[in-house]
Amino acid sequence: MTTEYSADEIMTISAARMLQNGAVCFVGIGLPSKAANLARLTHAPEIVLIYESGPIGAKPSILPLSIGDGELSVTADTTVSTGEIFTYWLQGGRIDLGFLGAAQIDRFANINTTVIGPYNRPSVRLPGAGGAPEIAGSAGKVLIILRQTIKTFVKQLDFMTSVGHGEGGDYRKRIGLTGEGPVAVISDLGILQPDHFCKELTLTSLHPGVTLDEVRTGTGWDLKVSPDLHTTPAPTADELLVLRELEQRTAQAHGLESR
Amino acid sequence: MARILPLWDAVAELIHDGDQVACEGFTHLIPFAAGHEIIRQGKKNLTLIRMTPDLIYDQMIGMGVAAKLVFSWGGNPGVGSLHRLRDAVERQWPSPLDIEELSHAGMVQAYSAGAAGLPFGILRGFTGTDLPKVNGKIKAIMCPFTGELLAAVPAVRPDVAVIHAQKADQKGNVLIWGIVGVQKEAVLAAKRSIVTVEEIVDRLDPPPNACILPGWLVSAICLCPGGAYPSYAQGYYDRDNKFYQSWDMISRSRDDFLAWMKKNLSNKPGISDFRDRFRKSIEEVA
Numbered sequence: 001m002t003t004e005y006s007a008d009e010i011m012t013i014s015a016a017r018m019l020q021n022g023a024v025c026f027v028g029i030g031l032p033s034k035a036a037n038l039a040r041l042t043h044a045p046e047i048v049l050i051y052e053s054g055p056i057g058a059k060p061s062i063l064p065l066s067i068g069d070g071e072l073s074v075t076a077d078t079t080v081s082t083g084e085i086f087t088y089w090l091q092g093g094r095i096d097l098g099f100l101g102a103a104q105i106d107r108f109a110n111i112n113t114t115v116i117g118p119y120n121r122p123s124v125r126l127p128g129a130g131g132a133p134e135i136a137g138s139a140g141k142v143l144i145i146l147r148q149t150i151k152t153f154v155k156q157l158d159f160m161t162s163v164g165h166g167e168g169g170d171y172r173k174r175i176g177l178t179g180e181g182p183v184a185v186i187s188d189l190g191i192l193q194p195d196h197f198c199k200e201l202t203l204t205s206l207h208p209g210v211t212l213d214e215v216r217t218g219t220g221w222d223l224k225v226s227p228d229l230h231t232t233p234a235p236t237a238d239e240l241l242v243l244r245e246l247e248q249r250t251a252q253a254h255g256l257e258s259r
Numbered sequence: 260m261a262r263i264l265p266l267w268d269a270v271a272e273l274i275h276d277g278d279q280v281a282c283e284g285f286t287h288l289i290p291f292a293a294g295h296e297i298i299r300q301g302k303k304n305l306t307l308i309r310m311t312p313d314l315i316y317d318q319m320i321g322m323g324v325a326a327k328l329v330f331s332w333g334g335n336p337g338v339g340s341l342h343r344l345r346d347a348v349e350r351q352w353p354s355p356l357d358i359e360e361l362s363h364a365g366m367v368q369a370y371s372a373g374a375a376g377l378p379f380g381i382l383r384g385f386t387g388t389d390l391p392k393v394n395g396k397i398k399a400i401m402c403p404f405t406g407e408l409l410a411a412v413p414a415v416r417p418d419v420a421v422i423h424a425q426k427a428d429q430k431g432n433v434l435i436w437g438i439v440g441v442q443k444e445a446v447l448a449a450k451r452s453i454v455t456v457e458e459i460v461d462r463l464d465p466p467p468n469a470c471i472l473p474g475w476l477v478s479a480i481c482l483c484p485g486g487a488y489p490s491y492a493q494g495y496y497d498r499d500n501k502f503y504q505s506w507d508m509i510s511r512s513r514d515d516f517l518a519w520m521k522k523n524l525s526n527k528p529g530i531s532d533f534r535d536r537f538r539k540s541i542e543e544v545a
Binding site: 067072079082083125128131137161178 | 285286287310311330331332333334336337338340341344345348349360361362363364367368370371382383384385386387388389390393407408437438439440441443444491493497498500501503
């Protein structure tokens with residue numbers, strides 16, 4: 001196996017490292033689900049994965065293509081109704097960490113997954129809110145994972161689907177959101193974290209080989225950079241092996257090309 | 260009391276033009292066969308309600324049965340866009356589609372309120388988002404005990420709920436297991452209901468606390484093996500992820516979509532081969 005790795009691989013691996021063993025994690029489909037399961041298969045075997053379709057404590061051996069694949073239900077500690085998931089488990093305050101993707105993100109880690117362009121005449125109609133607004137509002141903390149380009153890291157969201165830190169500062173507290181909000185945004189270029197006070201996203205880590213210029217080019221606002229900027233540790237051979245085996249098993253099971 | 264009916268009779272009798280119809284099933288047990296029958300019978304001006312429109316509403320919207328969509332997440336899960344839904348919203352094809360969107364948490368409260376006979380559902384949600392600006396039915400309400408501001412959404416009361424389940428008995432009692440989504444709430448909230456099933460058995464013998472819809476709650480049971488394909492029926496068949504990927508290609512252009520629908524939906528369904536037929540339909544495209 002080669003220890004060369006792709007930008008997507010270090011993104012997934014860096015995100016997985018942020019998940020603590022034993023945390024109760026509400027997982028979105030796609031990149032969040034991949035990173036969460038990588039964490040479970042490496043350093044966090046006791047992590048509790050909750051999917052909005054109903055499975056609690058899912059331990060899939062392959063990645064689900066959709067949020068409600070049978071693999072989630074048959075490997076879960078229990079499967080409850082979708083209503084119960086949102087009411088008792090999320091709104092009830094039992095989620096340590098919400099893990100989301102996004103189509104657009106702004107400097108305060110607010111998220112758009114609804115439309116590009118005006119709402120009534122969108123140039124692109126995106127899928128919409130799903131579970132995200134309430135996950136972003138009520139989960140103890142939030143992690144966001146997405147690829148970083150000028151089109152995804154934007155100055156102004158076309159639509160506020162899910163609130164990160166709003167207008168910054170103590171915005172969340174002022175409007176009555178119960179969770180702490182986003183604590184990190186993991187991209188294929190680096191890691192951004194909200195400033196302690198003003199809550200603006202600040203670049204705290206560059207993935208190996210990525211330059212500051214590349215990150216600035218992929219950011220639609222004047223990016224703040226931490227004075228204590230780190231380089232993300234390269235993926236270990238073990239992390240890469242587990243991730244690639246997971247992807248291989250998944251592709252085989254779905255009868256799909258590896259992606 | 261549930262009557263055991265052929266699918267086409269149930270759809271003809273229970274679903275009328277202009278009805279609010281909720282075809283539910285969260286990834287699992289999506290009632291594709293029933294949706295196809297709605298298309299085949301040329302129903303019009305329906306308000307389609309569903310948390311995750313999925314391929315079935317993409318097909319129904321593209322074939323022009325819907326005037327309005329009430330939903331919370333409209334994509335092809337793990338693949339990308341629903342192209343027919345996008346075409347309707349972005350370019351009003353085949354006809355303009357009114358949309359009313361919530362979040363998942365909002366939708367489950369709307370269904371639960373409908374099931375509970377309450378006028379509205381309540382949640383800690385939508386705070387700070389733009390959704391209340393584009394959906395005037397999302398309102399703020401103050402807790403009379405603590406003063407906390409919460410969100411209220413009107414109850415969903417569909418004319419008809421349509422779901423797929425694993426099995427029913429001869430009396431029409433329905434047993435569902437696995438990911439059960441909001442199917443129970445949808446049936447309880449609706450005035451009428453159609454349940455398609457993989458099999459009809461003499462005895463269900465469910466364990467206590469199993470998810471059961473009693474026969475006296477349901478309007479019609481229709482035997483429809485494979486009726487959730489290309490979604491899945493736990494214990495019967497898996498989700499056909501290849502179909503979901505192929506749909507991206509089939510549905511991209513209006514002509515390809517119409518040709519596929521015409522070819523695969525034009526005849527009366529042979530319910531015994533529902534799954535085989537649709538599985539074959541993607542092999543020709545791939």
